[in-house]
Amino acid sequence: MATSSETVSETIAIPAKGKARSDEYFTYVEGVGSIPRDIYKHVQSDPLGDLPRYSVHIVIQHLLIFITFMFLVATGLPIYFSDVFWAPAVISFFGGIDTARLIHRIAGFTMMFAAAYHVVTIVGGTLRKIFSHEFDYKRTQIPRLKDLYDLVHDLKYFLGIAPYRPKMEKFMYKQKLHYLAIIWGSLVLIAAGSALLFPDLMARLIPGTLGKLLPQGLIGEESYSAFFQSLARLMHADEAVMALIVVAFWHWSNVHLVPGRFPMQWTFLTGRITREHQIEEHFLEYLNNLREIPEEREYMRNLLTELEIESSPEVPPPDRQASSPQQEEAGPEDKP
């Protein structure tokens, strides 16, 4: 593995030498030049973020959900696991069980507000983009077949089969998966939590509507409201524990702890992503950034020039390289 990384840095010095597919390696961008796929190892990054990723609304929503999630976990978990030794201590920290339940409800409603705020932001932003003809579904969270291919490609890369990581959009397969999981989890938790909070209301609504649609034999002896109530009890707790485990062991590790992101990414506060991360995992979005931000074009052009001059001073005209046969092939390949 060390050798392959060696070859990669060699390639910067002498492009297209010993490379499998140059069109995979180089991406030609008008007015910038040919960008090697592993340029992210050589860019300067501000840890606070260089390129825009999230609007201020998304940052606020994330903070709201983050804080309410903490409160929901801290007050909900000791109720679910009420027989463990730390449960009474946590509950008394919140001022008794009745206060803890109140906090749980307030946090739940705040989270629902954040979710509604998010829907309004997303719908509004999408409509605005559609009307100004800027909308591109590839830059959204909508899952595509490409995400599956990207996952396979990435796995190949991790195994050492593929030479580079896939070129991914603003949201990669991991993020789309997590986003879908959040939508599903929120719907389940909101529905089940409401059923637990208003059992009498639920008992009046369910048999009148859903109960008539389903055959009685489906659920055995119980009545429909009892059935849905036990389903709600089950799903609210299970879904919540799952959310906690996924957030604690996957989300946080992924965004803050894995190498290259450690000790912390500032994206959730600044709404900006580092250049290095953008090029590594969201290359196609970086190409969009190059198109939209003149300063970024300027930076990349300078970097390419600098790298080529510094690494191979014996090659006299830098322009010759940009129009070498390999890049001619790469030309039609690049996507905006």
Next chain:
Amino acid sequence: MCHKHRLIGRIDENGKRWNYNVDEAIYNHSVHRKIECRDCHTYITKIPHDPVTEVVNCANQCHIKPPFAQEKFSHQKIIDLYNQSAHGIKPTDSEALKQAKPYCKYCHSNPLYFRISEERVAYGETLRRCFNCHPQSGVIQAYIHMTHRLRKKTSRSSKEIVELCAKCHQDTALMKKLKVSATAQDAVETYNQSIHGKLVRLGSQKAANCISCHASSGLHDINKKDDKRATIYKENLMKTCQQCHATPTNWFAGIAVHPKAEHKESRIVFFMSIFLRLSLYGAVLSMVGLMLFETFGRRRDGIKLVLRNGTTWRGQSKPGSKKAK
């Protein structure tokens, strides 16, 4: 007199030591502080007294006259109520069942009469409880004039009530021997899994404990669910739920208060629980696995979990990389 001495007692035939001390400091703060010893211990006629063979009868009339009442006070009413309940001893009961059934002093142990936890009880509820012992006439006026112990709840907390009932009802072997129904056998266990049980265990005074549902304000009239007088009898169930839940319906009353851990009755819920558990493990394991695999895979990118210049950002951790070669 003699019982004020702290070490008064005896060693019985089996070598067991009995302490007969009555601590005045405790007794004077108990509910029965105004009652003379011999009002309850009526069999004592001379001092020093003969060896005690009888037990206290709570149905005795004592020398206290309740306000606005002609007769002397007695717990007779509540004992009558109790005797009619599921816990009262019936002539048809088996010998083992007669033995197992609790009586006054089983729950109302003397230390309890020392004020444990005080909590304000709602006005209406307090008055309803007065009628358990006092005649209805005049008691309201008396209540308004005097501070009464019932305005402060001096009995067990919800958690203690559940623990008290669980003493016998959690003993599955005993319950099986006494031939109680299958649902009653694991009633404590299922209750503890319900939201009521969890909240009570965490100290809630609002959530329903055993007697909130199984007894009326008489507190002693616990009956089996096929008994028409029972608060959990099908037709009384709505009224029982109504004590806390604002608008119960017939559907609502059907919701399981004692939920079973494994929903054998409802297949969908049962399979759903398995499915959810599997999806939980599946999702977590695959996601964490992917992350670890990714971390492993990205190492060939030359990336390391080493802090340099305060971060592992490649751009900063390898400042010289640009000028490599």
